[in-house]
Amino acid sequence: MALNAKYTDLTSGASGSLTAMMQGHIEVATKLADTFRRMGEQYVETDEAVAASLRPTEPR
Numbered sequence: 001m002a003l004n005a006k007y008t009d010l011t012s013g014a015s016g017s018l019t020a021m022m023q024g025h026i027e028v029a030t031k032l033a034d035t036f037r038r039m040g041e042q043y044v045e046t047d048e049a050v051a052a053s054l055r056p057t058e059p060r
Contacts, residue, residue, distance in 0.1 A: 012019045 009017065011017060014020065
């Protein structure tokens with residue numbers, strides 16, 4: 001029973017448990033994904049703005 005309790009604590013216990021560590025990794029990965037998504041959106045916006053600024057303003 002003591003061994004079961006120890007392994008239960010290691011997997012789903014306090015802050016050093018496997019569950020807590022995995023949750024931390026999930027949060028970091030989610031933040032990274034959000035950051036890269038926003039970067040992609042900003043890249044498209046910047047690319048479109050630069051392309052628009054390079055277009056001739058008066059018809060030839």
